[in-house]
Amino acid sequence: MINLILFGPPGSGKGTQAAKLVEKYNLLHISTGDLFRYEMGNNTPLGLEAKSYINKGELVPDSVTIGMLRNKVEANPDVAGYIFDGFPRTIPQSEALDKLMAEMDQKISKLIMLDVEDVEIVTRLLERGKTSGRKDDADEGVIRNRIDVYKDNTFPVYDFYAQSGTSVKVDGMGSIEEIFDRLCAQIDAIK
Ligand code: AMP
Numbered sequence: 002m003i004n005l006i007l008f009g010p011p012g013s014g015k016g017t018q019a020a021k022l023v024e025k026y027n028l029l030h031i032s033t034g035d036l037f038r039y040e041m042g043n044n045t046p047l048g049l050e051a052k053s054y055i056n057k058g059e060l061v062p063d064s065v066t067i068g069m070l071r072n073k074v075e076a077n078p079d080v081a082g083y084i085f086d087g088f089p090r091t092i093p094q095s096e097a098l099d100k101l102m103a104e105m106d107q108k109i110s111k112l113i114m115l116d117v118e119d120v121e122i123v124t125r126l127l128e129r130g131k132t133s134g135r136k137d138d139a140d141e142g143v144i145r146n147r148i149d150v151y152k153d154n155t156f157p158v159y160d161f162y163a164q165s166g167t168s169v170k171v172d173g174m175g176s177i178e179e180i181f182d183r184l185c186a187q188i189d190a191i192k
Contacts, residue, residue: 003188014180037051082110114168171184
């Protein structure tokens with residue numbers, strides 16, 4: 002199996018690239034943000050709880066997020082591998098993911114970070130907010146909070162996987178195709 006963490010700040014292109022990678026490598030794309038938005042759209046208890054955090058640009062608590070991720074993985078055991086997008090976002094989430102992988106006799110093959118500058122992120126997210134219908138893309142204060150949360154809580158996940166030599170960075174600036182080619186080169190290098 003190939004189990005990837007597609008990593009990077011909000012607006013770095015993870016969702017766009019994951020959709021293309023899924024087609025090429027036949028992996029299951031699991032985006033915790035998409036899962037939360039689905040629950041919010043259906044007004045489920047999980048969705049209602051998540052909404053209060055998401056609309057402010059805060060992280061949903063680990064216990065809720067980890068449980069939801071675990072359910073999704075366990076419901077889809079017979080796949081060629083997973084692309085985790087937007088998860089893990091904290092060290093406890095990383096530890097929980099490693100434990101889940103170990104239970105399946107699997108491990109994370111690579112964490113690939115899309116490296117994009119802050120100014121570019123804000124521009125991209127405000128642009129996306131015009132059409133995405135996402136409250137958390139529409140307000141510059143919320144966007145800046147998401148970037149702060151990324152730096153404080155989420156960036157340490159890169160270092161966590163770097164300890165085992167699992168983390169790599171690719172340049173996230175350029176055209177969608179250029180960035181896709183850089184990602185494919187990283188994936189094709191997995192032994
Ligand atoms: P995303 O679509 O990945 O940008 O996620 C949108 C929002 O959902 C984030 O700003 C968080 O509020 C929440 N979220 C998504 N994934 C996670 C996660 N792994 N841990 C905590 N909150 C999350």
